[in-house]
Amino acid sequence: MLISNMCKTSKKAIVLVGFMGAGKSTVGRALANLSGLPLVDLDALIVQLQGRTIPAIFAEQGEATFRRYETEALRSLNDASPIILAMGGGIVGRQENWQLMRRLGAVIYLRANWDTLRARLAGSTGRPLAPADRTEADVKSLWQQRVPLYEQADLIVDTDGREVDEVAREIFRRAKD
DSSP, X not given: OHHHHHHHHOOOEEEEXXXXXXXXXXXXXXXHHHHOOOEEEHHHXXXXXXXXXXXXXXXXXXXXXXXXXXXXXXXXXXXXXXOEEEOOTTGGXXXXXXXXXXXXXXXXXXXXXXXXXXXXXXXXXXXXXXXXXXXXXXXXXXXXXXXXXXXXXXXXXXXXXXXXXXXXXXXXXXXXX
C-alpha cells in the first residue's frame, strides 16, 4: 500500500496525547498496525527503565519524581526512528516535554468529552491520579486544567462515539497531510 510505504519512509513520529481514558494506547496499537511503525508506550518505557510500576513510583517517590522520569524517557527517544508514541496524560504539563515531542513529530490530541472519559475510566485500575478513593469532581478538575494544554497539539482528533480503527485511519490520513 502506497500510504504505508510513505509512513515507513517518514522521519517523523506520531505522538498521541490526551487525558486518561482518551484511548492513546488503544488507538496507538491500531495506528501501529495501520502504519507498520512500532508503538512505544512512554509509561511502559518508564516501567522498563525504572524497574517498577507507575503506581509504585507515585507511591514511593511521588508525582514530581515520576514527571522527571517521564521527561528523561521522552528525551531518550529524541533520535528514535519513526514510531507511534503513546504518552501519559500528564506529559503536557512541562514545557520542555512539548519541545521534545514536537522534535519527534506531529503531536495529536485525542479529545473526548467528560462523559466519555468518565465511562472509560469507570472501574479502571493502575491510574495513580484516578484512584478509587479520589472523587469524580477531583478527576474532572484535573481534566479541565489539562484541556488547554492538550489543545496546543498540532492536530485534534475527536474520539467520542467512534470506533478505534476509524480514529486511527483519520490520524494516519491527517498526520501525513
